[in-house]
Amino acid sequence: MNQAQKGSGPSAIWVNKPSKGQLPVGTHHNTFYSLAQNQDVGYCIYLPPDYQTATDQYYPVIYNLHGAGDNELHGFDDVRVLDDGIRSGRWPPMILVLANGGKRTFYKNSYDGKFMSETVIIDELIGCIDNTYRTISDRSGRCIEGHSMGGRGAIRLAMKFPRLFCSVFNLAGNVPRTLDGYDPASPSIYPNNYLGPNKQNYVENDAYELLKKNADQIRKNIRIQIWCGSQDLSHLTTIRDFHQALIEAKIDHTYLEIEGLGHKKKPILDKYRNIWFDYHVESLSQAGAQNET
Numbered sequence: 699m700n701q702a703q704k705g706s707g708p709s710a711i712w713v714n715k716p717s718k719g720q721l722p723v724g725t726h727h728n729t730f731y732s733l734a735q736n737q738d739v740g741y742c743i744y745l746p747p748d749y750q751t752a753t754d755q756y757y758p759v760i761y762n763l764h765g766a767g768d769n770e771l772h773g774f775d776d777v778r779v780l781d782d783g784i785r786s787g788r789w790p791p792m793i794l795v796l797a798n799g800g801k802r803t804f805y806k807n808s809y810d811g812k813f814m815s816e817t818v819i820i821d822e823l824i825g826c827i828d829n830t831y832r833t834i835s836d837r838s839g840r841c842i843e844g845h846s847m848g849g850r851g852a853i854r855l856a857m858k859f860p861r862l863f864c865s866v867f868n869l870a871g872n873v874p875r876t877l878d879g880y881d882p883a884s885p886s887i888y889p890n891n892y893l894g895p896n897k898q899n900y901v902e903n904d905a906y907e908l909l910k911k912n913a914d915q916i917r918k919n920i921r922i923q924i925w926c927g928s929q930d931l932s933h934l935t936t937i938r939d940f941h942q943a944l945i946e947a948k949i950d951h952t953y954l955e956i957e958g959l960g961h962k963k964k965p966i967l968d969k970y971r972n973i974w975f976d977y978h979v980e981s982l983s984q985a986g987a988q989n990e991t
Contacts, residue, residue: 708813708892710800713740714769722777724749727770730826734814740770740798741823743831744777746784746791756832756839758982759793760975761819763805763844763851765963770798775964779971789975792982795827805851806903809894815851820859837919838985841978843867845963846933849924850874853940856922857908860915865981867923870961872933873940876904906943913947921981922951927959927966952977 712735716727724745729738746757760780764772773796783789799805803815828835842863844852849871856866879889880900893899901907909916916922922944926937934955941953959965967974 707888708800708803708808710735710798710803710813710815711769712798712800713738714771714798715740716742716771720771720774722774722781724781725774725777728830730822732814732818732822734817734822739818739823741826742770742773742796743827744780744794744796745831746793747781748791749793749832752791753832755791756834757791757793758839758841758978759795759827759831759833760841760843760978761795761797761824761852763797763799763819763842763848765844765846765848766802768801770796772796775967776974779967779974783972783975788972789979792975792978793827793831793833795823797823799848799851802847804847805855806892808892809896809899813892816855819851820855820862824862836989837862837864838989839864839982841865841867841981843869843978844871845869846871846961853922853924854903854905854908856920857905857912857916858902860912860919863920864985865921865923865978867977868925868937869963869966870926870930870933870937873905873936875906875936875939876900877907905940909943909947909949913949917947917949921977921984922949923953923977924951925954925956925966927961928955928957929960933961 727742729740732739762773780794784791799815800813803813805815807814807816840863842852849868852866853868856863877900880897884890926934944951
């Protein structure tokens, strides 16, 4: 049972100001005006150490999506790991964006227009970042990732927009069959109270349906990495289901069940911190090489 079914439901605080000293080195909190939400939306952005001096350089961007109940003031452990790796020469300089998708929206647009989290990320935030910072502004320089609700959102957005990203990392994010939840007789029950009476909304928000629809482009454009703790029992079932769907679709991907760990991100990050961004870096390198041929 997810949080929406428990009664907490979707909500959002679109701008969350950091406290003094909260932001890691190289990280800034900014806002952009969202036409979809008709208000400012906050984000945090990490800029690598040479960003201010290497003024002719353009950088790849990783979009990090937060989990349920969180906001743009998340992912600071990821930032510190990336910064350490860049400074030590383990990884090349990259930008990391910490998005705000609203609490428990699962990065979907609600049918009534109240929560437009998909549009905020795909149509507005990415454009804001590309127009404001020196980015590689195509799929060869763009990755998406997230933990829990963020991983769930990242995998669905990558399946829906396979030409936007070269790499996706889903860490412990459920991958439900959203279409199975369509029930016009239960308009007050999630997901019907969020996606509404139009069945097409469920198709467009179902990662399995999007996988079937866009399989050729997914196979061509995106490298997929999925991790989950072996003790994360509430998420592991649907993650295994999606892993199997990828196998049946003959889409190459990396899949890891981490023995003995559960849903908490920090123990997984600590265990694999030295390779945490390796997959994205390899994906970016391969996508860049494709552009050159």
